[in-house]
Amino acid sequence: MVDATAVLTRTDAEPRGTKPKRALSGRNIMIYGTLFVFSLYYLLPLWVMVMTSLKGMPEIRMGNIFAPPVEITFEPWVKAWSQACTGLNCDGLSRGFWNSVRILIPSVILSIVVASVNGYALTFWKFKGSDIFFTILIFGAFIPYQVMLYPIVILLREMGLYGSLWGLVLVHTIFGMPILTLLFRNYFSTIPEELFKAARVDGAGFWSIYAKILMPMSLPIFVVAIILQVTGIWNDFLFGVVYTKPDLYPMTVQLNNIVNSVQGVKEYNVNMAATLLTGLVPLFIYFVSGKLFVRGIAAGAVKG
Amino acid sequence: MAEARRVNRMWRNMNAKIAAIPMVLTTLVVFVGGTFWTVLYSFTDSKLLPRERFIGFDQYERLWSNSRWLTSIENLMIYGVLSLVFTISIGFLLAVAMDQKIRYEDTFRTIMLYPFALSFIVTGLVWQWILNPEFGIQSIVRSLGWETFTFNPLNDPKLVLYGLLIAGLWQGTGFVMCLMLAGLRGIDEDIWKAARVDGIPTWKTYLLIILPMMRPVFITTLVIVAAGIIKLYDLVVAQTSGGPGTASQVPAMYVYDYMFQAQNLGQGFAASTMMLLTVLIVLIPWAYLEFGGKKHG
Numbered sequence: 214m215v216d217a218t219a220v221l222t223r224t225d226a227e228p229r230g231t232k233p234k235r236a237l238s239g240r241n242i243m244i245y246g247t248l249f250v251f252s253l254y255y256l257l258p259l260w261v262m263v264m265t266s267l268k269g270m271p272e273i274r275m276g277n278i279f280a281p282p283v284e285i286t287f288e289p290w291v292k293a294w295s296q297a298c299t300g301l302n303c304d305g306l307s308r309g310f311w312n313s314v315r316i317l318i319p320s321v322i323l324s325i326v327v328a329s330v331n332g333y334a335l336t337f338w339k340f341k342g343s344d345i346f347f348t349i350l351i352f353g354a355f356i357p358y359q360v361m362l363y364p365i366v367i368l369l370r371e372m373g374l375y376g377s378l379w380g381l382v383l384v385h386t387i388f389g390m391p392i393l394t395l396l397f398r399n400y401f402s403t404i405p406e407e408l409f410k411a412a413r414v415d416g417a418g419f420w421s422i423y424a425k426i427l428m429p430m431s432l433p434i435f436v437v438a439i440i441l442q443v444t445g446i447w448n449d450f451l452f453g454v455v456y457t458k459p460d461l462y463p464m465t466v467q468l469n470n471i472v473n474s475v476q477g478v479k480e481y482n483v484n485m486a487a488t489l490l491t492g493l494v495p496l497f498i499y500f501v502s503g504k505l506f507v508r509g510i511a512a513g514a515v516k517g
Numbered sequence: 518m519a520e521a522r523r524v525n526r527m528w529r530n531m532n533a534k535i536a537a538i539p540m541v542l543t544t545l546v547v548f549v550g551g552t553f554w555t556v557l558y559s560f561t562d563s564k565l566l567p568r569e570r571f572i573g574f575d576q577y578e579r580l581w582s583n584s585r586w587l588t589s590i591e592n593l594m595i596y597g598v599l600s601l602v603f604t605i606s607i608g609f610l611l612a613v614a615m616d617q618k619i620r621y622e623d624t625f626r627t628i629m630l631y632p633f634a635l636s637f638i639v640t641g642l643v644w645q646w647i648l649n650p651e652f653g654i655q656s657i658v659r660s661l662g663w664e665t666f667t668f669n670p671l672n673d674p675k676l677v678l679y680g681l682l683i684a685g686l687w688q689g690t691g692f693v694m695c696l697m698l699a700g701l702r703g704i705d706e707d708i709w710k711a712a713r714v715d716g717i718p719t720w721k722t723y724l725l726i727i728l729p730m731m732r733p734v735f736i737t738t739l740v741i742v743a744a745g746i747i748k749l750y751d752l753v754v755a756q757t758s759g760g761p762g763t764a765s766q767v768p769a770m771y772v773y774d775y776m777f778q779a780q781n782l783g784q785g786f787a788a789s790t791m792m793l794l795t796v797l798i799v800l801i802p803w804a805y806l807e808f809g810g811k812k813h814g
Contacts, residue, residue: 244614251611252628255687258643259631265646277657278647330536338533346537346544353548355744355800359772359789363558363567363782364551387543394540419532448636450751455777465638469755472642485646492639499634500627507626507695510633 266290266486273481289480293487298477299470300459306487308460309467313447313494316463320382321442324389325435331390332397333423337409347394354391362455369456376458384452389445393438400434401427437509440502444495464491552793559786567782576787586788589766596678596685596767597746603686604742605735608693613723615694616701629691637688641755644684645671671757674764681765684756689745693738700734701727736803743799747792768792 261278266289268282276283295305302308334340335347365384366375374380404427412422428435453463462470468491472484499506562572580586611629615622632640647653650669658666670680704727712722750769757765768788776785 240617244617244619247610247614248619248625251607252625255628255632255691258640258647258687261647262643273652277660278649278652279657327539331540334533334536338530338536340530340533340537343533343537346540349544349548350540352800352804353544355796356548356552357748357769357789357792357796359748359769360555360793361547361551362772362789363776363786364554365547367567368546386539387547390540390543419536444634448638450636450638450754451773455773465636465751468642469638472645473755473758481646481649481652484642488639488642492635495634495636496631499631503627506634507630510692510695 262485262489268482289482289486293483297471309464312461313464317446320385320446324386325438328390328393329397332394335398336401350391381456385446441509443498447494555786556790559790563782565780576783580787585763588763589768589771593767604690604693607690609697611694612697615698632688633692637751638755640684640688641752645756648680672761677765696738700731740803
């Protein structure tokens with residue numbers, strides 16, 4: 214009965230196939246207008262950053278920040294990379310960049326290895342109390358970092374890692390664990406258990422099932438995890454400031470010190486080049502990964 | 518044979534337990550242990566180093582009579598409410614627009630989401646530059662002929678939060694849009710058909726049918742955005758450094774300054790405990806709705 218009316222109404226009111234629409238209907242103007250205006254808002258800072266970083270200081274003082282450069286110069290980029298000063302150090306943002314790379318690589322590897330094995334154990338090898346630990350882990354993701362900052366300082370000091378690169382790597386591994394474990398656990402739980410059982414019957418153990426069966430099957434989720442961690446760790450500021458010393462500061466911290474330093478004449482073009490340089494790595498990841506990035510953040514968002 | 522199997526099973530469990538050691542240590546030592554430690558030491562008069570001289574609620578009394586803390590809390594509440602209202606409404610509006618089978622959907626999504634890949638430091642610094650009174654928006658409008666135009670939020674104590682808000686929304690709304698769009702796409706196509714059959718206008722369907730159905734998405738978004746707002750730190754450091762004066766101070770900044778700059782650990786612990794309490798106020802009702810409700814109903 215319901216079906217019949219539905220069919221009737223459809224044939225009456227709506228011809229089959231897509232309805233030819235007028236391109237300039239009021240509805241379309243509203244939709245595209247809204248999207249267009251917001252797109253301007255989102256694109257404006259990128260445009261301003263690029264334009265400012267390509268101008269000389271005289272031109273910046275004269276002109277307007279939205280206008281493209283009359284005379285393109287790459288000097289601000291060179292200066293930001295190799296000469297910008299933080300305090301007494303004038304070796305540019307390159308130091309922060311390489312520090313960030315040195316922090317990033319071990320942090321990404323360690324956090325993903327730990328979390329993927331953990332997610333695997335929580336899916337296929339549950340032991341008594343494993344679910345309780347998992348629940349605490351997820352709730353831990355919501356505890357403000359500020360509450361745990363100092364206890365971690367003490368722990369790292371006891372281990373002799375406070376102020377060192379490996380201390381920061383450990384911190385990133387700890388705070389990446391909730392979200393990554395959730396990510397891997399959710400993914401692994403979609404894998405049919407028969408597969409796992411068959412492997413066990415064939416005599417494969419904990420580690421060999423993980424390495425030979427699960428890992429090759431789960432490459433997409435590893436990519437998502439890498440995207441999540443690379444952008445997250447690269448963009449970190451608080452942990453870098455708290456757990457490393459000035460000569461090990463990651464790029465974000467050094468950038469902030471360069472731009473917000475109170476000494477000297479402000480060179481806005483160098484500042485914007487430096488800002489853009491810091492943003493390049495996550496932007497690159499974002500544009501290359503496309504839909505996987507969306508999947509990563511969606512997975513990161515839907516907790517519990 | 519049975520003996521061997523039991524040993525074997527124990528060994529397998531051993532492996533899983535070994536694999537879970539990092540999780541167990543993280544949860545017990547860092548999350549639970551660290552939190553309790555901080556709460557406990559917030560009742561001491563620790564200065565440069567933590568020490569066990571308990572002084573009751575003195576640190577909290579000092580905290581709540583400190584004008585800088587009160588400003589921080591007030592700022593966080595104003596920023597928090599505005600940010601929640603705007604991110605969620607703009608995010609939903611954009612998601613609805615994106616859901617109209619539009620052309621260039623991927624392009625629009627890419628544009629809206631790229632700020633989310635950038636750090637708060639980058640975000641803060643760019644907007645500091647755009648809102649710069651000498652060169653930014655203010656000077657451009659003035660050069661167009663409107664000589665008395667004033668838009669200098671970052672140097673005006675009354676407006677500085679809105680300056681932060683413009684930057685915060687720029688960074689985060691695309692992400693909320695994505696969450697909302699996923700929610701919209703998750704709604705059964707049949708509901709739309711039924712609404713169309715009944716002749717309900719599109720806007721009314723969104724308002725009266727889709728919106729209530731998206732409740733879980735809204736709640737999740739609310740919790741994520743709120744948890745992020747309470748941690749608000751990097752953006753303020755980069756964009757305003759808490760200024761002008763103390764006009765844009767936030768609690769996370771207060772905690773950092775007292776712990777690592779002013780060498781007054783007890784104050785820092787008390788302030789961070791208050792932050793934890795704020796999160797619990799947001800989190801507990803949500804956890805109850807999300808998990809407690811299911812068990813009972």
